Amino acid sequence: MVEKSDVRVVRCGGSKINLRPPIISTDSRFVLCASGDSVKVYSTRTEEWLHSLQGHTNQVTGIALNPANHLQVYSCSADGTVKLWDFIDGILIKTFIIGYRLFAIYVSEKHDGIVFLHIALDTDSKNECFQLVAVHLPKSAEQEVEAKELSAVSSRISPNPSCTAFGREGQYIAFARHLQLNVYFFRKQKTYSFSLKATDKKGAKNAFTCIACHPADDCIATGHEDGKIRLWRNFIHTKEYTYSTQHWHHNAVNTLCFTPEGTNLLSGGIESVLVQWQYGAGNRKEFLPRLGGSILHVSTSSDGQLFCTSHSDNKITVIESSFKVCGVIQGLVKGDAVFTDLMIDPRSKALVLNGKPGHLQFYSLLRDKHLYNLDIVQQEYIYEAGLDQFEVVKAAFDIKGYWLATVEERGQKSSDLEFVLKLWAYDERTQSFVLNTTITAAHTDRIISMCFSSSEETTMLVTTAEDGQFKAWCQGADADTQQDQSFWSCDFVGSYHNLTPTNCSFSADSSLLAVSFQEVITIWSPDTWELLTTLCQPPGVVRDLCFGQLSCSKYLIATTTRNLLCCWNLLTCALEWSTSVEVSKLQPDPLSENVAAFSYQSKHTDLFVFKPNEPRPLFTHKNVCSEKIHRAVFVPREELLNNCDESSQWLNRSQLYFLTQNMDLLTFSTATEEDRMLSSSKRLVIDDSIAVTPFYLLLGKHRQQQQKLNTPSHPAADKPQQPQGSVTITELLHTPAHVLPAASVLCSMFVSSLLISNTGFPFPFFSPEMEMESSEQEMNSEKEEDQQELRAQGSVDEVTPKLSKAQERELKRVRKTDFSWMAGLIDSKP
């Protein structure tokens, strides 16, 4: 974005996977879903993310399997292109440039070479007019083709893509908008319309929310806003159409889907209950309750054995046809808003924020994987629209990750606010947090902020609330009661001129506590609870404040609502410097002196990174994004980068993640980091469930071992990492003893190989015979075990092409492994 600097903003993991219905591949082994500007491929059996199809430059808005080739998938995106992929190998086959913003894609077996797309006609956001068009995809050998043959089907369609569906054998297409259902017959080239009244005497809301067509019967199922499901029949004759109504959902039906044979109809709504209606059997139905967030989409595999539901909490559930959940693919839960700050769990280094209702989620940024949910509220969540329920609004970790404080709140809208402060202790045995203390009336009004003291010895929590008080909570402050169990209790209550405290922050060594009361910042000593001094720099209410870290711990930085960023020196209690900048978020880096300030001005956000003791910012990045930023966090890196470039030095120790108002999680990446990523992605080998050829079976197992040795970049972040031995030594130990030379010969080389830590290619010369020999040995040793597996796997149809491929891969691997010790052997032998 900025040419001179090599630091750029990148969208990092955790994008939505529930935007569009997921697709199950024909062989039921993969689930594909649109996620951000890529399509992600997951395994249905292991729920692992295999790879993603990257190439779109904007949000992917629809995916559909190519009816002509079940190994290919079409994807359409808001960047105006339709791409055809081979999703198993992740290869882009073709790009069709349409030129309009695309919102959904539909395909049918009957219409070969034609895709149906939702496009937006007018770009003005007020009355977006959507159109359904049929696009004839030109057949040409080129990679990029412009598809110009657009023919409009209808312009009366709803922006909701689930309101459009293909009918039996692609003979007609049904689409609904508001209160009107339209059916377009391709043969007759005619549209029939059926409309409902907006409401009836009983107060039903009849607007259409989704549509599904029976695969073998002339029947259209429609879902409505009030939870009714109508089955339309006989619509071929406009006048004599009939419909039957079924009602179970108490709120809008979000999705409808017929099983491939048409025996069952699946429906889901906000209640998070998957309902299976037997087609033609009236009211007989089955339920699968408590699936998670409200169900947004349901899809089935082509053989009807697997169902897939995607939920509002960014989750895809894989369900067997016997109504048993067999897999959950969980993305970063973002909901409508993130109430808690972004936090880093000091133990697992996972990103922590509120996830599904009433839970805190732990999300590994490194692996882009959801680790676990911590149930904070511990209540049954009722899926009902407009119901006010407990939500985690604040959370804080202490510095060692031993304590977690949470605040849950209910009644944000109504007048009677209920909130609970809870303190959780980390339990080493169960490796999770256990509830220690529940405080029901911590304050008389809403808690605004809280923080833990950062000292090692005593843990103290400070909460500030709208009732004009801040309270310090200590563990076991009451010595009289139950000495054996250490509960938390109030230690001190402070206030300042009855003003409302807003922010609180402990200094790096916890010797000072700063609490801001509107325009005034008060500095307290946590040992004696004495008010030491007050700092004030009017005009403007203090919006955010933080202490400097490490060598700059004598500085206190605060921002006000009147565009002022101030820095006080606490030794002199005087203003060190101040500058006029509108800062929405201040974020200090715990590992360095740097402080990041996000400033929102004239509809875009700028980032400044500075040290409190230096007047000049270290790094400036204009136009980071176009929304305001309220949440940001510095995540410590696993391994330090060594950027020498001045502009990217601040990213060496930790990485800055931030969340925009549109709930996009963004970060900064540097050139060196990208290089590293690129190299690591090259090494990635496709999951073992992909190519099951006999040769693969021979080698796959070995390669897996090899992968474990070679790539320590995938260790489980929450498990202790085993010390990795040198590759040379493991190689030496894994070679069968009978092919090794005498120990006396090996000894000196072995010792010298220990001295050389370089695992590259110090010896460019290799005798090819040697290579072949060693790989053959390995193959022999593996063969016996694998023969059984070989027999178990039946189909061997595509042997020849795959064989060569796998062989090639194996060769590549052999070339990569370190044979430096062998080379030494060759040297010494003649």
Place this chain on the structure above:
Amino acid sequence: MASFKPTKVQFLPKLGEKVTEETLYWKNYKSPVQIKEFGAITKIDFSPLPPHNYAVTASTRIHIYGPHSQEPIRSFTRFRDTAYGGRFRGDGKLLVAGSEEGLIRLFDISGRVALRQFKGHSKAVHMTSFLSDGFRVVSGSDDLSCRVWDVPSAVELSSLTEHTDYIRALAPSKLNPDLFVTGSYDHTVKVFDMRSGSSVMTMQHGHPVECVLLYPSEALLVSTGGRYVKVWDLLKGGQELVSLKNHHKTVTCACLSSVGNKLLTGSLDRHVKVYNSSYKVVHNFDCDASILSMAIAPDDEALAVGMTNGVLSVRHRRHQKDKEMLTSRRRRGPSYQVFVKGKNFVPRQDDFLVSKPVKQYLRKYDKQLKSFEVSKALDTALQTWTRTSKPDVTVVVIIELNRRGTLKNALAGRNEESLTKILNFLLKHIFDPRFSRPLLMVGDIVLDLYQQVFHQSPVVERLLQRLMEVLGREAELQQELLQVLGILDTLFTSLTPRKEALAAPPVAQESQLQAA
């Protein structure tokens, strides 16, 4: 998928008292035994010898009671006027007592007639005691003098007249036979040494001294008088260690428990307070009348309290044995062995264990909540047993229904009988600070729902009227409390130093109470 999460019944601690080891210890007394005496009981003294009889001085008599008898074992009635201050000697064989006429009498425990009579005081002698050698008696009198008598010869050894008002408190040292402490209405406490024949230490209590008490180590001295209890450090030359003001009337007596030397004080305000070692009140005994005297048996086996109305109330300690007796009497259930076969089976090493999935059992109201049967769930929670013995469960179900937004549905469509149940529950618990918030909400909804039909049922109408009365009273009380709080707030702000107005923790606590 995720299973149903049952409603959690939260344990809400009652506000106020904190349960500590010491409160548990002091709560472990049986209900008091009441014995009626002829007049106000001015002195109680336990014998140091094992059966630990105790002498009770009241009116013109001294009665000696056994540890568990309610009838006196022995009584000394040869007093012409009111007797005062009956005390045992260190070996428990002799007893000395003063009297209104100024005569001091010495009794043998087994005898009836006084062995010696010490004449010399011109006014009433309220306090008498043996010195620790056992051969001398010290007495304090209203004639402002304090005299020491020789027991064998019955002659006065010395007379000390340093006090300027009635002497009403006296405590001999147990370690030194020549030392004793006196307290007088002239607001002073004096330590006398017989060797020098004069006082060696004088402390200003500030109020007429009613009682003095020495700690066993004799480094600390307790004096009571007025509303104050003061502890003095004798080794630091009589420095005041702590001044306690926990009673709101004159503190008349004090004693030390033998286990852990806890201080107990009794007062005219009818309370006995127990202090811990840092002089915080840990327990409180209530009595029927103003307390004049008090004594605790060695090993804290019994606490005897004498009152102005002549009632002696004795509390005995509850023992572990008594509890065991109670529990052993309980019937044992059917033996478990009959039902579980093979429960002692130990799997061998190569056995493959198939564990039975643990079934989640839900309570009845949870089952009904799970199936969204809200009215039924409320009915279950309002069953008589739950309602009376576990009101918190009922309230939790109400809260849960409110959270689901279905409380109104659950309360609607009820007949007179079930409505009576709800209203009765409200009447009983609406003022419990733990429950009042949800219950007030229930009250509002009930009024909204049924206001058209109330007049049809006289029972419901009466209940509502009662509820209204009670609520009115409570509102008044709350208003008064708020006024008091306002007064306290101003007091606290004027008390706090000018530096910066810190809200003192007590204010905050009270406001919390108020909020709750």
